Each structure stands twice: as C-alpha cells, then as structure tokens.
Amino acid sequence: MDIGLVLNTLRDPAGVPFYPIVFQALYILTWALHIAFVLLALGGIPLALIGNAKKSIDDNWKKLGAHMTQVAKISVSILIVLGVAPLLFTQVIYDANWYVTNTISGLWVVAFIYILILAYSLWYWFYYANKNNSPIAGLVGVVSLLAFVGAGVLMHAFANESIQPEQWMNWYAPNGVIDTSGTNLHIDILRLAFMVSLSAPVTGIFLLNYVDYTSKCDGYTATYLSFVKNLGKKIATVGLLVSAVLFAVWVLTLNMLMNPLVIAIVVAVLVLLFMVIKESNSYITTLVLVVTALLISTLREVIRMNIMSKYGYSIYDYPMNIDWPTVIMFLTTFVGVGFTAVGFMLTMAWRAGRTKGIYTADATVTKLANATVGITIIWALIFLLWGIITVFKNTL
Ligand code: HEM
Structure with missing residues (x-):
C-alpha cells in the first residue's frame, strides 16, 4: 500500500480555509493550554484526596484539600473547553490521521465521553461527601482519579495511533481480516509517563503561585503559607527531576536527544529547577513554565511532522481555498469576544479574591464587564444574521 498516496487522497478536496501554518501554530498554542489544565487537575486531585484523608488530624491539609478540590473541579471544566480547540485544528490539517484513529478505536472514543462524565460526576460527589464528612468520600475520590487517568490514557492512545500510519492497515485488518470492533488501543508507555509526570511540576509551581497570591488575602496564617x-x-523539585529523566529516556528512543528543540526543553527545565530551589518570584517561574509547555507542544508537532514527511505528507502543501468570511469571523471571535471576556473574568476573579467582605467592582472591571456584554450581543447578532442570510441565499 502506498501510504503517502492514501494520506494525500484522504485530504479534504475543499482544501483548508486559510494558511495551514496558522492552524499549526494555533494547534501548538491551544494544546499547551489544554495540557496545562489537564496537569493541574491530575496533580490537584491527589492533593485533595490527601487533604480529605488527613483533615481530622491536620488543619493545614484540611484547608489545602478543600481548596485543591475546587482547583481540580475548575481545571477540569477549563481543560474540556480548551481541548476542543486543538481537536478542531488537528482535524483541519491532519484530518486523515484523526479520522483513522476514530475508526480503529471507535469504541474507546465513545467510551472516553462516558468515562469523562463519570469521572467529573464522581468528583462532584467527592466534593459534597467530603463536605458532609461521609466515610465513603475518599473511595469516591479515588475512583474519580482513576477515571480521569483512564481518560488521559485514551487521549494519549488516540494521539499515539494517529502518528503511526504504517500500522493502520495491520490494526484495521490484522492478517487480512477486517476488525470492525473499534477496540484497538496502542500506547507508548514512555511518552504517556512523561506527559503525566508533568502534573507534579505544574502543581508544585501552582502551589507557589497560590502562596504568593493568598499571602495578601485575609485568613491565611504564616504557618499555613509556609506549609x-x-x-x-518539594513537589515541583522532585517532579521536575522525574519528568526530566522520563523525557530524556523518551527522546532517546526517538533518536532525538541532540535535537535543538530537545536541548532547549532540557535547558528550560534546568532553569525552572533553579528558580524553584532559589524561591524566585513564582509568577516569573510560571512564565518560564508556559514557555516550556509551548516548547513541549512544539516538539510533539515536530515529531508528527517528521513522521508524516517520510510518507510525502506535508501540511504546507495542503490545497488551500481561502474563505475570508470564515477567517474574519473566527479571528474577531477569538480576539474580540475571547480576549475581552477572559480578561474581564480574570481581572474580576483576581481582585474579588483579595477583597475583604463583599466585593464591589471598580471602574476598570465595570468597563470590562460592559464591554464583554456589548461585544457578545453584537457578536451574537452578526452570527445569527450571517447564518440566516447564508441559508436564504443558498435555498432561495
Ligand atoms: C480528563 C480528561 C483529559 C485528559 C486527562 C487528557 C489528557 C491528554 C493527554 C495526556 C494528551 C497528550 C497525549 C500525547 O501526546 O501522547 C492529550 C492530548 C489531546 N487532548 Fe486531552 N485530555 C482530556 C480531555 C480532553 C478533551 C475533553 C478533549 C477535547 C474536547 C481533549 C483533546 C485533546 C487533543 C485534541 C489532544 C491532542 C491529540 C493529538 O495531538 O493527536 N482532551 N490529552
């Protein structure tokens, strides 16, 4: 089978609506955001569970556990929203890869949705059970964690299968017999372990941010903050060391140890380690962490591009059919609605968290709130009008 021919034939004949490199850059950016919240959720849940187990004997753990329960809850909702973006971008430029995976692992793709619903519902159950001191809270929380990890394993398997076109035929029709069960599941344990291990440094550095932020709020004692x-x-230091080792072994198996991007990631990890040990400003440490996440996201894409180029597939020569209305709608939504609304929510949350008693919005937040409502109404009107005009133009 000529894999390159198959891959290129499976491309969307309508082409992509804008320059492929833009979709690629957006994929790298949004996946880094997705994984950041995945890692915070996966790291926050164990801390919440320890908090639950120790709450009757340790007030520090009791408080931290309650806060991490909320952090994990919110992170999951953000990771789901942010997961949609890279999913859309990957489907635009690597459509064949994603759809083949969804065919050979179809049963797991459907199961993923239910596993995620189960995991998230159990987390809410844990939250209420913990609040009411129910004896089964811990058990419910552990099952929720296992389900979240299971969802991550599935996501990893889909990504891993999608970059092995040479195996697709074997998986689809082993020994020439078509297997329509959709039960294929192939993982790369080193890549998975590395990805999941990153939850330790991410959560550790988040805790340092938490200390810097809450040190200016009411109700946080010096003992609690130093705990x-x-x-x-500790979590960030050990996590960075473990992730670094797993990363080195993983890239060694890919023969990429001397790749400049790999070296840049190693340097970034060393800088992070230094900053954590030296107790540098935690917000600056987080900025370095964001750069590291973007480098890791870029490396994933370089690995995929290298594999695909072996088969003569390059996203840069994907047929293009620029569709300006779509591009303008997308960019104005992304920048106009997205930036204003996110800016408003973040500013409000930041200031409200530091206010004693009831929070009243100041002039900046009020302006941002009005702008968000105004822009969203205008956006909704344009969206609906545009759709209605298009439907009438096409049908009448
Ligand atoms: C608790 C739930 C989830 C966890 C733990 C999780 C975890 C992961 C992990 C570990 C990866 C990296 C896989 C690898 O490179 O080997 C990944 C990739 C990805 N995830 Fe998630 N994820 C979750 C939910 C979601 C959801 C709900 C969506 C979409 C709405 C999503 C979209 C994606 C996409 C598009 C990728 C990249 C796939 C690729 O490059 O081929 N994830 N996720």
Whole structure:
C-alpha cells in the first residue's frame, strides 16, 4: 500500500480555509493550554484526596484539600473547553490521521465521553461527601482519579495511533481480516509517563503561585503559607527531576536527544529547577513554565511532522481555498469576544479574591464587564444574521 498516496487522497478536496501554518501554530498554542489544565487537575486531585484523608488530624491539609478540590473541579471544566480547540485544528490539517484513529478505536472514543462524565460526576460527589464528612468520600475520590487517568490514557492512545500510519492497515485488518470492533488501543508507555509526570511540576509551581497570591488575602496564617510553600517546592523539585529523566529516556528512543528543540526543553527545565530551589518570584517561574509547555507542544508537532514527511505528507502543501468570511469571523471571535471576556473574568476573579467582605467592582472591571456584554450581543447578532442570510441565499 502506498501510504503517502492514501494520506494525500484522504485530504479534504475543499482544501483548508486559510494558511495551514496558522492552524499549526494555533494547534501548538491551544494544546499547551489544554495540557496545562489537564496537569493541574491530575496533580490537584491527589492533593485533595490527601487533604480529605488527613483533615481530622491536620488543619493545614484540611484547608489545602478543600481548596485543591475546587482547583481540580475548575481545571477540569477549563481543560474540556480548551481541548476542543486543538481537536478542531488537528482535524483541519491532519484530518486523515484523526479520522483513522476514530475508526480503529471507535469504541474507546465513545467510551472516553462516558468515562469523562463519570469521572467529573464522581468528583462532584467527592466534593459534597467530603463536605458532609461521609466515610465513603475518599473511595469516591479515588475512583474519580482513576477515571480521569483512564481518560488521559485514551487521549494519549488516540494521539499515539494517529502518528503511526504504517500500522493502520495491520490494526484495521490484522492478517487480512477486517476488525470492525473499534477496540484497538496502542500506547507508548514512555511518552504517556512523561506527559503525566508533568502534573507534579505544574502543581508544585501552582502551589507557589497560590502562596504568593493568598499571602495578601485575609485568613491565611504564616504557618499555613509556609506549609504550602514547602510542599509546593518539594513537589515541583522532585517532579521536575522525574519528568526530566522520563523525557530524556523518551527522546532517546526517538533518536532525538541532540535535537535543538530537545536541548532547549532540557535547558528550560534546568532553569525552572533553579528558580524553584532559589524561591524566585513564582509568577516569573510560571512564565518560564508556559514557555516550556509551548516548547513541549512544539516538539510533539515536530515529531508528527517528521513522521508524516517520510510518507510525502506535508501540511504546507495542503490545497488551500481561502474563505475570508470564515477567517474574519473566527479571528474577531477569538480576539474580540475571547480576549475581552477572559480578561474581564480574570481581572474580576483576581481582585474579588483579595477583597475583604463583599466585593464591589471598580471602574476598570465595570468597563470590562460592559464591554464583554456589548461585544457578545453584537457578536451574537452578526452570527445569527450571517447564518440566516447564508441559508436564504443558498435555498432561495
Ligand atoms: C480528563 C480528561 C483529559 C485528559 C486527562 C487528557 C489528557 C491528554 C493527554 C495526556 C494528551 C497528550 C497525549 C500525547 O501526546 O501522547 C492529550 C492530548 C489531546 N487532548 Fe486531552 N485530555 C482530556 C480531555 C480532553 C478533551 C475533553 C478533549 C477535547 C474536547 C481533549 C483533546 C485533546 C487533543 C485534541 C489532544 C491532542 C491529540 C493529538 O495531538 O493527536 N482532551 N490529552
């Protein structure tokens, strides 16, 4: 079978609506955001569970556990929203890869949705059970964690299968017999372990941010803050070391140890380690973490591009059919609605968290709130009008 011919034939004959490199850059950016919240959720849940187990004997753990329960809850909702973006971008430029995976692992793709619903519902159950001191809270929380990890394993398997076109035929029709069960599941344990291990440094550095932020809020004693700071430092340091080792072994199996991007990631990890040990400003440490996440996201894409180029598939020569209305609608939504609304929510949350008693919005937040409502109404009107005009133009 000529794999390159198959891959190129499976491309969307309508072409892509804008320059492929833009979709690629957006994929790299949005996947980094997705995984950041995945890692915070996966790292926050164990801390919440420990908090639950120790709450009757340790007030520090009791408080931290309650806060991490909320952090994990919110992270899951953000990771789901942010997961949609890279999913759309990958489907535009690597459509064949994603759809083949969804065929050979169809049963797991459907199961993924139910596993995620189960995991998230159990987390809410844990939240209420913990609040009411129910004896089964811990058990419910552990099952929720296992389900979240299961969802991550599935996501990883889909990504891993999608970059092995040479195996697709074997998986689809082993020994020439078509297998329509959709039960294929192929993981790369090193890549998966590395990805999941990153939850430790991400959560550790988040705890350092938490200390810097809450140190200016009411109700946080110096003892509690130093407890969280020490814990965050420990988790981040051990996590960075473990992730670095797993990363080195993984890239070694890919023969990429000397790749400039790999070296840049190693340097970034060393800088992070230094900053965590030196107790540098945690917000600056987080900026370095964001750069590291973007480098890792870029490396995933370089690995995929290298594999695909072996088969003569390059996203850069994907047929293009620029569709300006779509592009303008997308960019104005992304920048106009997205940036204003996110800016408003973040500014409000930041300030409200530091206010004693009831929070009243100041002039900036009020302006941002009005702008968000105004822009969203205008956006909705344009969206509906545009759709209605298009439907009438095409049918009448
Ligand atoms: C708790 C739930 C989830 C976890 C733990 C999780 C975890 C992961 C992990 C570990 C990867 C990296 C896989 C690898 O490169 O080997 C990944 C990739 C990805 N995830 Fe998630 N994920 C979750 C939910 C979601 C959801 C709900 C969506 C979409 C709405 C999503 C979309 C994606 C996409 C598009 C990729 C990249 C796939 C590719 O490059 O081929 N994820 N996820």
